[in-house]
Amino acid sequence: MKAFDIALNDLTRSFRSAFAIIFMFAIPLLVTGMFYLMFGNIAESDGFNLPRTKISIANMDAGGPKFQVNPKNIPGGRKAETMGDLIVSILESDEMADLIEISFVADPQAARAAVDSQQSQVAIIIPTDFSEQFADIEEGKAVIEFYQDPTLTIGPAIMKSIMNRFLQGMSGVKIAVDVFTDEADASQYMLTGQVVEQYLDLSLALSDDPEGELLDVRAPSGDQPSAAEESQNAMLGIVGPIMAGMMIFYAFFTGASTAQSILKEEEERTLPRLFTTPTPQATILTGKFLSVFLTVCMQVLVLLIAARLIFKIQWGDFLSVALAAAGIILSASSFGIFVNSFVKNTKQAGVLFGGVLTVTGMLGMISIFGMGSPGAARLGDTVSLLVPQGWAIRGLMQSMNGEPVGTVLVTALAMLVWSAAFFIVGVLRFNRRYV
């Protein structure tokens, strides 16, 4: 009971210190927040908005005898007299409005000039004989000129994606038109456009999310994440490990600085005074150790929850996170007791902590620093396991990556071994000093 009283007293005093609160909670969240802002606050937005690609179209298509369209019969009420008109009408459709911004120019030179002067990002030039070449099933060669600003990537890539899809559809259209014109007489040629339009409508049909469909390099399906989710995941892939690293780095500092209260109380003479009360010295030390454990425990729990709420970091399933968190708490608090058992006073402790905790903390986080480079990451993974922080990060990352609970358990057990070793050495040394 007295051990809990001592621990509670220490906790009360710790959490009354503004410095301790800032150190334990604010700094890890602030540092992570800086990275979060650096990589953009995509996760909080409703969707993923790209700027519209500006396109200049020079539609020179003069039509052809076999390509006649009755506007009344075209689905969607689009007006198209030539194959070029049909392409334009598709590009002008509502589905494309969020992606592209079209302006019409009189001739191919004007279209290219618009790109050269960066008024447009892409020029689409439909030649005069496009419909005619298209309708000539035997020898016709219908070609659209695609002219783009070479310094740009995303806008032209989207446009290329649309045009590729269109041209893939074209091969099917040609077969359909070929069959139709073989069997129809001249009076029915005016229906050719309608056949083409219907075919294109089917083959070009876009999903409800044309942005996601066009931007996703993989085949769209219901199980795949949206572009916004992909972007969010990519950002959390950076911010998550940083938050994990910050939390572990500062948890070890908290463990050391809370355990330092034993030295501080010795200097402030409250510890010797405690020893004059009818409280066994082992109970007093147990209370002190308990306060270290509880303080780190509160810090880790608050940071896990705060990071989940603020940065939407997915720590993994409950059991895995609980195992990883328990490992962090035990290793950070026992490491604090261990390090403090080697120092004589708070002055010495300040210097030692600055060195030991910074070096071991950095070593432990090597695997995070090396994430961008596979070779460095592999080396970092190995080196970081030389220090308890490395194991702590490993456990939490395993949980975040959704690895099996058994894998996390193995890491947590390794941390338990570290913790037991630190705790036994620390307790023996403190006992030798005080008991």
Next chain:
Amino acid sequence: MNNMLAIEVLDLHKSFGETQAVQGVSFDVRQGEIFSLLGPNGAGKTTTISMLSCLLRPDAGDARVMGHSISTDAMGVKSVLGVVPQEIALYEDLSARENLTFWGKMYGLRGAGLKSRVDEVLDVIGLRDRAGERVGKYSGGMKRRVNIGLALLHKPKVIYMDEPTVGIDPQSRRNILDSVVALKDQGMTVLYTTHYMEESQELSDHIAIMDHGKMMACGTHEELVKLIGQQTRIDLSLNVEPSKILDVWRTIKGVSHISSEEERISVLVEDSNQVLPRLFEAAAHSSTRITSVEIREPNLEAVFLHLTGRALRD
């Protein structure tokens, strides 16, 4: 006061490396009395108190506090003991009430009993109105009072007070001395260490004089003063460094002890009326001017000078 012993100290020894901090100290303290350990800084008073509080293990010897041995029954000793350490030992980021409540728990108090006892102690130390303020905001005197209050929570039978008046203003000092007497009136036994002669003279039933880790003398004030007979102490100040004149004055008949500190000299004499003119005469012969003279009746400082050859202020 009764004749039952509260504290029996038997030949305590304690060394730190080469330094012998306490060398064979023995004394008895009767229940209900105030017993002072008087001596300059470094005399071994705090080391003795630390051993009697079970904070330090004696190298040799033993002591019993209300029958509990400090060597074999530390918990028994601590349960009857309240300790007021020399340094203020409080949690400055907690209020006086929070400090008292925490330390009360350490003495085994709980619940309503603890709460009422905390209120009683706050009344005793006169801080009930400011009990909710953080101790760090208190004056030095107020902190001293809380420091004493913590030791009273469990109504100990014996209380150790290690130089409780060091570094505080006269008013707070007066309050503390009054509270020590009040503790005695409540039946507590007080072991009080100080290097202020007036305090031990005013408070104590018995006084032990310590120097260099040894017990020089022990007894009541009257018994100690008798050790030097009717000797009078003469304090003189000179206008020059006193080493030359000291050798001359030592040869004067009626001078029993001389000690000096910078330009001040303390002389123990049998009869100041006879010796004082001779001191002036010798000073004049050696061209030394006496700038001030103070004659003191026999007291503990004179006793200390007699026993150790140096003034207590050293």
